[in-house]
Amino acid sequence: MTRFIVVPQWQGSPSSRAMLLVDGAEAIAGDLPRASCTRVEVPLEAGEALGTRVQRLSALTRIQSLVAETLAPITEHAVVVGGDCAVAVPAIAHAAARIPNLAVLWCDAHGDLHDPDSSPSGAYAGMALRAVLGEVDPLAPTAAVAPERVVLAGARDLDAAEEAFLQGSALTFLPASAFDDAEALADAVAATGAEAVYVHVDLDVLDPAAITGVGSPVPFGVETPALVGALGRLRERMPLVGASLSGFAPSTPHAAVGDLGAILRIIGALA
Numbered sequence: 001m002t003r004f005i006v007v008p009q010w011q012g013s014p015s016s017r018a019m020l021l022v023d024g025a026e027a028i029a030g031d032l033p034r035a036s037c038t039r040v041e042v043p044l045e046a047g048e049a050l051g052t053r054v055q056r057l058s059a060l061t062r063i064q065s066l067v068a069e070t071l072a073p074i075t076e077h078a079v080v081v082g083g084d085c086a087v088a089v090p091a092i093a094h095a096a097a098r099i100p101n102l103a104v105l106w107c108d109a110h111g112d113l114h115d116p117d118s119s120p121s122g123a124y125a126g127m128a129l130r131a132v133l134g135e136v137d138p139l140a141p142t143a144a145v146a147p148e149r150v151v152l153a154g155a156r157d158l159d160a161a162e163e164a165f166l167q168g169s170a171l172t173f174l175p176a177s178a179f180d181d182a183e184a185l186a187d188a189v190a191a192t193g194a195e196a197v198y199v200h201v202d203l204d205v206l207d208p209a210a211i212t213g214v215g216s217p218v219p220f221g222v223e224t225p226a227l228v229g230a231l232g233r234l235r236e237r238m239p240l241v242g243a244s245l246s247g248f249a250p251s252t253p254h255a256a257v258g259d260l261g262a263i264l265r266i267i268g269a270l271a
Contacts, residue, residue: 002271003078004032005070005091007040009063011047011056012086014123015215017249024213024248025083027256031264032081040066042083052138053116060124060139064090079270082246084125085112088200089140092132095198095242096144102241103149103194104132105185105234107227108202109218111155111162118161130165147171149192153178153185154205157218176205179226182233189234196239199231201266203247213250213259224262231269243270 008025010018022042029037040063047059054060067087071078071094080091085108096102106112112129115136119126127136129152134143148170156176158166166173172192178184189197204214207221234240245267250256 001076002036003074003076004029004037005040005067005078005080006037007042007063007067007080007083007087009042009060009083009087011059011063012084012124012128013215014121014126015249017215017251018084020215020249020251021083021247023253024250024256025081027250027253027260028081028245028248028263028267031260032267038070040070042066049122053119053122054124054127054136054139055122056124057139060086064139067091068094077240077271078242079267080244082244085128085200085202085246086124086131087246088244089128089131089144091242091244092198092200093144099196099241101149101193101195102145103151103189103192103197103238104145105151105153105189105197105199107153107200107205107222108155109157109204109221110202110216111152111158111166113162113165114159118159120159149194151185151188151192153188154222156220157216176220176222179222179230182226182230185230186234186237190237194238196241197234198242199234199240199270200244200246201227201270203245203263203266206262211259211262213255214247215249224265228265228269231266235269240270245270
């Protein structure tokens with residue numbers, strides 16, 4: 001049975017629509033089996049940077065601990081539903097503690113590869129994948145996964161600092177067009193040599209024509225059937241030991257309804 005951990009965190013997002021991430025997480029949870037859902041009570045306050053370059057650090061530290069505590073006793077498959085992308089960081093650490101030779105597939109329109117010094121906003125969500133690599137003090141000072149076992153797929157809006165980091169890194173990068181061939185994604189993850197995979201999906205990896213409720217849409221993204229098909233093929237070739245989905249920020253409850261069909265298809269592929 002799949003457990004769904006609902007984490008309506010907004011404090012990591014740089015978007016002006018950040019607070020709508022709370023509504024998005026709740027809208028998704030409303031369509032999931034109630035008995036399978038555990039809700040993490042996210043603090044309402046924004047939090048303080050505490051003298052660092054990470055905005056809202058105090059709240060983020062607390063939420064990260066709560067997610068880790070919630071996941072700790074769970075042995076079945078778990079899907080974390082955000083919220084912003086940073087909800088994936090403690091979830092990946094949890095999976096990597098169980099499977100040391102773990103791969104991470106990070107599907108996102110953005111790189112999320114900043115560190116506190118390079119980030120123009122100080123938003124933790126924009127550092128989330130870098131945090132998985134253990135390069136974001138004080139929230140993630142140790143690596144959960146080595147860069148050679150990380151595949152970044154679908155990113156098409158990278159800042160100069162992220163481009164530079166990616167060029168010097170052992171991360172594998174696949175463009176959005178790679179999803180047109182379901183085998184390409186599975187091949188890239190298998191090539192890491194990992195024995196299992198964790199998948200994170202930020203909904204802005206989809207093309208804006210496929211979904212409206214994201215804070216930072218980027219054109220020329222992935223179509224929903226291509227994403228679902230690629231994830232399905234990946235699962236046929238490698239065990240999926242955890243997943244997360246983030247970035248749903250619907251402008252209104254009515255608008256949320258229009259996107260939920262695609263979102264539930266993706267959750268089905270992850271669960």
